[in-house]
Amino acid sequence: MTDTTPTNSLFKISDRTKSRNAAEKRFRIYGIAAISIGLFMLLVLASTIILRGTSAFQQTFITLDVELLESKLDKKGNRNIDDIKKVSTFGYNPILVNAVKASLEKNDIQSSLKKKELSGIISKSAPSQLREYVLADVSSIGQTVEFRFLANGWIDGYLKGRYSRESVANSKFASAEQFDLIDELIKVGVVEKKFNLDFILGADASDQRPEASGIGVAMVGSFYLMLVVLLLSLPLGVAASVYLEEFAKKNLFTDLIEITISNLAAVPSIVFGILGLAVFINYVNLPQSTPIVGGLVLTLMTLPTIIISTRASLKSVPPSIRDAALGVGASKMQTVFHHVLPLAAPGIFTGTIIGMAQALGESAPLLLIGMIGYIATNMPTTIGEGLLAPNSAMPAQIYEWAKRADPAFVERAWGGIIILLIFLLTMNTMAVVLRRKFERRW
């Protein structure tokens, strides 16, 4: 009666096992795919930043011998500074045109361009550069001095491949003939691309002169923001954490504080901006667009982060340390300040650095308190001015550039991002090193 032919054999994999194994394999592939997509996105982002940003650090320069004509700059010829000051930047234009012409002659280049087009290859900031030089050194009038000017943003764009002869066919800012001239000038070494330190250290410029704008002033603004955040959030955060972790009794009030802190950590950053606008600017009447207001807002934003990490590092100090200190007669307060806090310090500093890195990259609250839209052209000279004079900040400056129409500013925005990310990377590396070096395992 028994059927001896086996339906299943261990040597033959059944269909069901096959499909189960296939499902297993698929599942594994989904996982690998998910991670690959995530890493791919990171790669795309990183390569975009590098590809589009690095060119911002180079700028096209034109080197010219400029004859500072006495007949134009000092008609009376008596080198009186007040008379020379009367010559506006506009009066320096003819000198520039002459300089370009002289350079063409010297290098034996023919050009059919008109005066305006000739001087159009040079940045609009060149006349004021000349004027500043002359006013600083009146005796230079009448001499021939070598200058290195920034090239106009369009010329720079041509060298960096943003514009071609076809794309400027209908443009009123640049022409194919100008590009021809530039090609000639590159051959003789008058025009060249060089590293541009002014992008890193300089001030922002108006939207007519992308080539002259830099992120330096915004960097100083960010520095003052971080100064305010550090000076306020570190002591306040540590004090609050010490209270909650070491002294507070468990009751309704401390529960309420704990809940608010964990909720504040998840409040959208723009809401902090609204708070800053309504309270610090409209109510307390602090000046708009200033690092002090920005710093206060960012402090409130980073406090929860710092409190959470400080409490974690206080918790990691073993109770035996406290017991030992109390045992030899220290008071509770002395135990905390002399023993627990120093042992928790590396963790606290790590948390603070990470919180500050977050604050450094934050831009949404700065939008609302007016740090965006403000053109940062003046470098603050004193600490008071640094805190109380309107300024921009690095992410705010990047946003400002991204908003402007000229593609030359987009390049600068990416360049600014590289600088911002270098700062963030340094801070985070510092945090990791600090943790590795000083972390104790109890």
Added chain:
Amino acid sequence: MSTYGVLGLLFLFAIFGFFFGRIRALSSADGDIRKLHSLPQYYGLNAVFLAFFPPLLVLILWTFAQSVFVDEKIKKQLNPWVLAEQANMNLVISEVDRISDGLKVSVELGSLTYKQINSKTIDLVGIEGILESSGVFLKDIVQLPILDAARTKFYLETLGNSIRNWLVIIGSILGLVWAVVQAKLSFRARPRVEKMILLLLGAAATLAIFTSVGIVLSMLFEAIRFFGMHPWSDFFFGSTWAPSFSAGSELSILPLLWGTLYISFVALLVAVPIGLYAAIYLSEYASRSVRAFAKPLLEVLAGIPTIVYGLFALTTFGPFLRKFFGDGGFLGVEWMSDSRSVVTAGVVMGMMLIPFVSSLSDDIINAVPQSLRDGSYGLGATQSETVRSVILPAALPGIIGAILLAASRAIGETMIVVLGAGAVAKFAGNPLEALTTITTRIVSQLTGDLEFDSAETLVAFALGLTLFTITLGLNVLALYIVRRYREQYE
């Protein structure tokens, strides 16, 4: 004396107090430190605390109360005139502020005296020239009621400030003297100082509550003013967002909410599958070295500032999408007219949220006890079957919590949508079209050149309050779910 001067004096007194207290305590013990109850510096610190903090508190509270009081007084004084002239109260007040500041500067420069201002011997003709010479330039000619109000303000403020300064200085000296007198052998200085330190620590901890209350109140007051100007029914149930400079703006949150939710949905559609599968792979399959390499790299995505993502959406990802779906693109369709769109912002935001979902889910999956896995393997389940039918159901509440937290992040995100989502407020379904969000509108209403007291500006506060409520609700719900789940296995 200026406020900074008073603060400087307080610092000075505090430093004096430290040395006096210390020296007096030591001398009362004939220089023998063992006879003292506390260490000498505690006697000094006691003086520092008494001479510095109570007067500082008085200084802050007085300044605050005074500004409220003076404002009320000025408004009361100006009210009849403003009503009669139908002027804008806020403009008038700011004019008063400018003139009274000008009076202050003039007194400092010496071109006016207190007597002249208080006895009203200056008149309209003289005042303008004087103010101008002290650097205050007036838009219109000064009117008498405004000048009078400025005079009152100046008078009240100078009087109030000098009373305050004397009060603070005398208080500080009294505290200093008291502490120094107390600094004797038998005085228990350490418990007193520690009590005061504890008070300061507690005050720092309550700052979190003040911040939250500040957030809610600052938005609530302005939102109430908004609802006084604009019907609440239109805000919550209207269908159009169309702010206009003249009267008759339609300001409804619904189209904005639609845009916000749509973009957040797209973001979650990207972030949740990728993040979840990444978390499963990392916690269940990956070798130690793969995990050590991939996990921190994925988390880098969360550390990149949002402005970077915004710029990436606007200048790279948007134009890339347009190459396919835009006019003259590879696909030959015209679905995308602008590089800013729901998909542009949503996908880029999804990138940012991947590590958010993955690291939270990773923690939760790791918290599932090993015994559950072992039981499943024992019954012959494959690894993927174990994940699907044992681990995921066990971790589900936690994962939902993680997704809710990510959603709250997406709804409150600002920079990506400001740069990548566009400004069109409507109920559109095409994901390749531009839509706007709540956060974008908050930014544009508050950074424009609109008058601050118009409904068009104040609506931002109502929007902010709604946003705050939504994200708070999501967070509380998520934390509640995560916490309840954690308790199950502990």
